[in-house]
Amino acid sequence: MSDTITKNGQEFEVVWKKPNLQKKDMHYCPGCAHGTLEKLIQEVIDEKGIQDRIIGVAPVGCAVFAYDYINCDFQEAAHGRACALATGISRVLPDHAVFTIQGDGDLASIGLAETLHACNRGENIAVFFYNNAIYGMTGGQMAPTTLPGQVTASSPDGRDVKLSGMPLKVADIVKDFDGTCFVTRQAANNAVNVRKLKKAIEKAIDNSLNKRGTSFVELVGNCPSGWKMTPVDSYKWWEENMMKFYPLGDLKTEGGIK
Amino acid sequence: MAEKYLMKGNEALAEAAIRAGIDGYFGYPITPQSEVLEYFSKWLPRKGIAYVQAESEVSAINMVYGAGGCGKRIMTSTSSPGFSLMQEGVSYIACAQIPCVLVNVQRGGPGLGTIQPSQGDYFQAVKGGGHGDYRLIVLTPNSVQETADMVYKAFDLSEKYLNPVLILSDGALGQMMEAVEFKEDYKKPQFDSTWASNGGVSKRGKPVQITSLFIEPERMEAKNNELQAKYKKIEENEVDYELYHMEDAEVGFIAYGLSSRIAKKAVDLAREQGLKVGLIRPKTVWPFPTKIINEYSKKVKAYLSIEMSVGQMIEDVKLAVECKIPVEHYGKTGGIVLSTDEIIAKAKKMLGK
Numbered sequence: 355m356s357d358t359i360t361k362n363g364q365e366f367e368v369v370w371k372k373p374n375l376q377k378k379d380m381h382y383c384p385g386c387a388h389g390t391l392e393k394l395i396q397e398v399i400d401e402k403g404i405q406d407r408i409i410g411v412a413p414v415g416c417a418v419f420a421y422d423y424i425n426c427d428f429q430e431a432a433h434g435r436a437c438a439l440a441t442g443i444s445r446v447l448p449d450h451a452v453f454t455i456q457g458d459g460d461l462a463s464i465g466l467a468e469t470l471h472a473c474n475r476g477e478n479i480a481v482f483f484y485n486n487a488i489y490g491m492t493g494g495q496m497a498p499t500t501l502p503g504q505v506t507a508s509s510p511d512g513r514d515v516k517l518s519g520m521p522l523k524v525a526d527i528v529k530d531f532d533g534t535c536f537v538t539r540q541a542a543n544n545a546v547n548v549r550k551l552k553k554a555i556e557k558a559i560d561n562s563l564n565k566r567g568t569s570f571v572e573l574v575g576n577c578p579s580g581w582k583m584t585p586v587d588s589y590k591w592w593e594e595n596m597m598k599f600y601p602l603g604d605l606k607t608e609g610g611i612k
Numbered sequence: 613m614a615e616k617y618l619m620k621g622n623e624a625l626a627e628a629a630i631r632a633g634i635d636g637y638f639g640y641p642i643t644p645q646s647e648v649l650e651y652f653s654k655w656l657p658r659k660g661i662a663y664v665q666a667e668s669e670v671s672a673i674n675m676v677y678g679a680g681g682c683g684k685r686i687m688t689s690t691s692s693p694g695f696s697l698m699q700e701g702v703s704y705i706a707c708a709q710i711p712c713v714l715v716n717v718q719r720g721g722p723g724l725g726t727i728q729p730s731q732g733d734y735f736q737a738v739k740g741g742g743h744g745d746y747r748l749i750v751l752t753p754n755s756v757q758e759t760a761d762m763v764y765k766a767f768d769l770s771e772k773y774l775n776p777v778l779i780l781s782d783g784a785l786g787q788m789m790e791a792v793e794f795k796e797d798y799k800k801p802q803f804d805s806t807w808a809s810n811g812g813v814s815k816r817g818k819p820v821q822i823t824s825l826f827i828e829p830e831r832m833e834a835k836n837n838e839l840q841a842k843y844k845k846i847e848e849n850e851v852d853y854e855l856y857h858m859e860d861a862e863v864g865f866i867a868y869g870l871s872s873r874i875a876k877k878a879v880d881l882a883r884e885q886g887l888k889v890g891l892i893r894p895k896t897v898w899p900f901p902t903k904i905i906n907e908y909s910k911k912v913k914a915y916l917s918i919e920m921s922v923g924q925m926i927e928d929v930k931l932a933v934e935c936k937i938p939v940e941h942y943g944k945t946g947g948i949v950l951s952t953d954e955i956i957a958k959a960k961k962m963l964g965k
Contacts, residue, residue, distance in 0.1 A: 376819070406811045411678070412823075421821045427809035429681045430823035432704050435674035438666070442678025442686070443809070445662035446636050450811050468674070471667040 373397045374405075378422045385578040385585025387542040388416055388484060391455065392423050394552045395482070398559055399426060407563065408451040409443050411436045413465075415457035416490045434465025437472035440479040444562075451562040453480040458499040459489045462524050466498075469524065476533025476567040476611040480558035483524065483570065486577040487596060494580035498522040501599050506580070525572045525605055535567035535610035539602050541574045543592055547602070567610025574600045614793040621756045622647035622786040625689070625715060625779070628763035630655060631794050635684035636662030638675035640694060643727045644783035645717040648689040669694040673701030673714075680705065680712040681822040683808025685767055689715035691783070692733050693724065695741070702776060703742030707824035707835070709807075711770035713763065714748070715779045717786040720947050728947020729783030731869060734924035737780050738898040745836055747843045749777040749850065750898040752868040756790035758895075764798055771803045773846055780897065782920070783947070784870050852895040853904060857883065861890030863959045864908055866929050867918035868894045871943075871950055875918045878955040889959050897925065905932035914938045914962045918955060921945060938962070 357368035373396040382389045399405055405426050412420040414433035421428030431439045436454035444452040461469050461483050472479065488506055489495040495508040499521045503512040513521075529537040536558060540551040551573060558569035574596050578588040619627065626648050629637070637656055639649040649665065656663035662679065666672035672688050680686040690698060695716045705712060716737065720730035735741075737750045749769050753759040759781060766777040806812070809820045826832040854872075857879055858864060867875035872893040882889045892908065894901050909915070914937050917926035923941035930939050942958050944950055 405813045406815075409682075409809050409811060418825065421819070421823065425819055426813060427811055427820045428822065429678060429809050430708075430821070430825055431677070432674065432700055435670070435677075435701070438671040438674035439678030439681070441664060441671075442636070442638060442662075442675035442680070443682055445664060445675070446679040446682050446684045446686070447810060467667055468671050471671065475664075 371400070374400050374425050375423050376425050380423055381419060382416065383579045385576065385588055387573065387575045390542045390548060391482060391484060391551070391573055392417070392420055394548070394555050395453070396424050397552065398555050399424070402559065404451060404563065407449065408453070408559070409447065411439045411443070411452070411454040413454065413456040413460040415460045417455040417457065417484065418491070420455050434460050434463070435468055436460065437465065437468040437477070437479070437481065441472050441475070441477050444478050448478070448565065451480065451559050452478070453482060453559065453562065455482045455484065457490065458483070458485045458487065458497045462498045462522050470528065473528040473568045473570060474531045474533045478562050478565045478567065480562045480569045480571065482555070483572045484575045485572050485600065486575040486580065487521070488577050488580040490577045490580045494582065501595055521599065523600065525570060528570050529605040532609060532611050533568050534570055534606060535561050535608060536569040537606040538604045539572045539574055539600055541592070541597060541602055543589055572600070574602065614796050616791050616793055618789055619756060619792050620647055620787060620789050621759045621781060622717065623651050624756050624760040624792045625763055625781070626651035628760040628794060629687050629713070630659070632764045632767050632798065633685055633800050634661060634687055636679045636686045637688065638664050638666050638672045638679070638686070639688050640666050640669045640672050640690065642691045642694045644719055644729070644786050645689050645691040645715070647786070648715065648717070669697035670701065673698040676712050677701055677705050677708070677710060680710040681708065681808060682810045683805030687713040687715070689717065691717045692719045692721050692730070695733060695736065699742035702748070703744050703746060704824045705776050706746035706748065707744065707839070708822050709774040710776065710822070711774050712776050713766045713770055713779065714776055715781060718780065718782040720945060726947050727783065729870060729920065730945065730947060731782060731871060731920040732924070732945065733780070734897065734919065734921060737778055738900070738928070746839060747898055749773070749775055749846060750780050750896060751777065752780050752895060752897050753785065754869050754872045754893070756785070756788065756792045759785060760792050760794060764795060768801055769850065771801065773842060774807070775842065775846070780869065782870050847899040850896060851899045851901050851903070853901040854893040854895060856891040856893065858890035858892060858908060860888055861911070862888040862913050863962050864912040864915045865889060865891045865918055865955070866894070866905065866915055866925070867891065868897055868925065871918045871920055874950045874952060875955065878952040881952055882956045882959055885956070887956070887959055887963065887965070900928045900932070902928070902932040905929060906934065909933045909936045912937065914940065916955070916958060916962065917941050918950065919943045920950065
């Protein structure tokens with residue numbers, strides 16, 4: 355933080371620098387927290403100076419174009435397979451940090467097997483899980499994480515738990531695996547939570563670089579478009595419903611297979 | 613002279629991969645392929661080389677995608693039902709142009725089928741299998757020795773063309789033991805991996821994006837054109853086959869892999885009876901030896917396509933022949949071994965004898 359710049363002959367301390375994201379406009383909808391997550395990952399890469407030592411894996415879902423924004427080498431996975439790609443990458447490049455960004459359809463539905471087994475093996479990867487309880491990219495269908503009674507394009511009368519079961523709490527599952535070293539739920543609805551989320555990202559990437567096991571960072575997020583709400587209303591619903599069902603905080607701060 | 617080993621086809625395949633400088637193997641057990649995985653499970657961790665027994669073939673092929681995308685020498689192996697599971701990943705890998713070696717030790721299908729040898733996955737191997745317009749380079753060994761030799765070739769071709777290469781074996785070739793020698797003079801060809809995602813952003817000046825996603829129609833079409841141009845080059849340069857007694861043949865057998873050994877024996881036995889038959893043995897089934905089959909169709913009276921299936925390769929033979937001469941099929945399924953007597957009887961009938 356000792357960076358300084360000189361302007362008009364006067365020296366200023368740099369308190370915030372624009373993250374070194376690629377020069378491409380993000381495609382995210384207004385009010386969505388996906389952009390915040392990717393900007394924070396970029397800030398952590400910049401601050402740690404690890405652009406050459408980190409590989410990202412993009413999912414199928416709203417973060418599919420993450421490789422157009424975050425400024426590091428990237429691979430684009432098939433739907434649900436990000437953790438398998440990350441395993442392959444991490445095993446042949448053990449000195450690199452490897453991270454995935456995955457939504458709830460990708461991670462908790464079609465890719466649940468890949469996710470759980472990567473966590474159980476304790477792959478040295480950071481999994482960033484954007485859970486907004488809906489399939490955003492395909493137009494707002496029910497996800498495994500959709501809340502009971504939540505109306506979606508494929509649960510028009512609200513999620514009937516007798517028909518579809520209860521929402522899947524993946525963080526609660528993986529916290530019990532020896533392979534995970536850090537499991538946390540964070541949000542990005544206000545400045546305080548954004549700072550906490552950044553700390554979690556820092557820790558997760560640090561764990562990956564230092565081969566401590568799998569870090570699982572769930573961002574309890576929103577989806578104004580999929581929820582059919584204005585950004586402002588979505589924030590209210592986010593805080594009142596999402597954070598109640600998926601309580602924020604660390605579920606596990608130490609672990610990994612020794 | 614190189615030392616001789618008595619090995620199963622599956623073991624020789626794994627040993628050859630280690631000698632070819634494999635950087636990682638990801639697989640899942642399935643009969644009759646499991647010896648490949650078992651051999652690697654013993655030797656790769658001891659040598660500090662990446663090895664994961666994945667939770668499924670779906671996961672294994674995607675680990676191959678990730679590790680191969682880092683520019684490393686990566687392999688997976690499976691048998692028919694497992695290869696079906698891998699098709700999604702294979703399509704992505706083909707589009708993203710990731711070099712890697714895939715092995716299908718074929719068993720009988722469809723469905724759960726049988727664990728006995730088969731050649732029923734020909735269509736899946738050469739016509740796609742996964743979605744979209746893509747091709748695999750498909751090598752077809754017919755002995756334990758050739759299985760080992762083709763592993764080196766498969767890695768080299770996959771890196772030369774940035775394309776997945778499939779070694780199409782079968783349950784008999786995988787399980788049987790034969791003498792095998794490993795190349796002593798093998799040198800890994802120069803390989804430019806600047807396209808790979810391995811963290812060289814500052815050196816390259818930009819990040820690498822390994823992807824098979826091209827939303828804009830023009831970019832998707834350009835990608836397809838790029839792939840097709842590459843496939844055309846492979847068709848021009850990499851067709852491989854063996855000719856056996858074709859010089860004066862009146863009936864030409866066409867057979868690959870295990871079937872070609874039986875067909876070759878049938879040629880010898882038929883010639884003892886004075887029947888003029890010969891064999892064209894594709895060593896690559898994609899690219900297919902279309903040209904040589906077409907050329908000989910001007911000399912032979914008919915072709916007999918011999919496969920351990922109900923007749924899949926015969927379609928490519930017919931395309932090559934362009935309706936000039938009759939093409940017939942002889943095959944068995946279920947793992948029942950082809951019979952030289954039946955092949956000769958069929959040849960006699962085709963010759964009107």
